[in-house]
Amino acid sequence: MAPQNLGRLRSFIIGMTGAVDRLADDEEALIDAARGHLAALISEDDWLGDAFAKPHPKYYQQYLLHCDPLERFSLVSFVWGPGQRTPIHDHGVWGLVGMLRGAEFSQAYSQRGQALEKGERRRLEPGDIEILRPSLGDIHAVSNAYEDRVSISIHLYGANIGAVRRRVFDPQTGAEKPFVSGYASNVVPNLWG
Numbered sequence: 611m612a613p614q615n616l617g618r619l620r621s622f623i624i625g626m627t628g629a630v631d632r633l634a635d636d637e638e639a640l641i642d643a644a645r646g647h648l649a650a651l652i653s654e655d656d657w658l659g660d661a662f663a664k665p666h667p668k669y670y671q672q673y674l675l676h677c678d679p680l681e682r683f684s685l686v687s688f689v690w691g692p693g694q695r696t697p698i699h700d701h702g703v704w705g706l707v708g709m710l711r712g713a714e715f716s717q718a719y720s721q722r723g724q725a726l727e728k729g730e731r732r733r734l735e736p737g738d739i740e741i742l743r744p745s746l747g748d749i750h751a752v753s754n755a756y757e758d759r760v761s762i763s764i765h766l767y768g769a770n771i772g773a774v775r776r777r778v779f780d781p782q783t784g785a786e787k788p789f790v791s792g793y794a795s796n797v798v799p800n801l802w803g
Contacts, residue, residue: 618657620801622647622685623676626766630682637704637743640768644683644706645739648766652708652737658687658762659799663711665691665760671794674772676801681770686793688752690714690761695753698726698779699789704768705742709734712754712761716740719749719779726784734763749779 629643651657662673671689678684690712698719707716713736718729726749733755734740742748754761765771772793777786 615654615656616799616801618651618654619675619799622651623801625650626683626685627678630678634682637768641704641706641741641743644766645741648706648708648739648764649737652710652739652764655710655736658710658764661795661797662687662799663689663760663762665689665694666794667691668694670694670696670754672772672791673795674793674798675764676798677770677772681773682768684767684770684772686765686767686771688763688765690752690754690763692759693754693757696751698749698751698781700744700777700779701742701748701767701771702744702769702774702776703771704744705748705771706766707734707740707742707752708764708766709736709738710762710764711736712756712759714761714763715753715755717751717753718747719751720747721749721779721784724784726779726781 625647633640673687675685714734717731719726
């Protein structure tokens with residue numbers, strides 16, 4: 611599907627930039643505003659370009675759609691090939707995950723000393739939004755709910771998530787390993803094209 615409504619993405623970026631300008635000192639209010647902007651963005655599937663919806667045969671893809679020039683927020687499309695999944699990981703910043711196409715599972719974990727404890731497993735369908743906050747526990751593993759088709763979720767983070775030093779966790783021992791995710795491509799959408 612070619613992008614048909616870049617105005618929707620531009621409106622999101624303008625709205626989020628204004629929200630961060632006004633609410634940077636109130637994380638709760640900022641997340642609430644961000645949820646509204648993300649809900650509006652994912653309410654229609656007419657804006658995400660093919661270049662940012664392309665699966666890889668082996669690995670999920672993380673495409674940067676926009677990063678605020680001051681790195682106060684970033685917007686990313688996650689493209690899940692059939693059966694693809696993340697390792698158990700954290701974020702270190704607040705985040706929202708909005709489901710655009712298909713479905714995914716988010717398996718929550720909590721850290722008890724060195725050990726990991728499984729929490730709620732949630733299925734996200736188009737239009738659903740999950741909130742992640744380090745203060746409430748932001749450790750999870752994500753997987754495509756489908757073994758036979760692509761799913762796409764849109765992630766909004768309170769930083770340039772591709773440059774944030776985060777952690778992956780061994781599921782057996784809980785041992786931590788640092789990582790920086792980066793992005794799957796070096797281009798972003800031309801919002802003015």
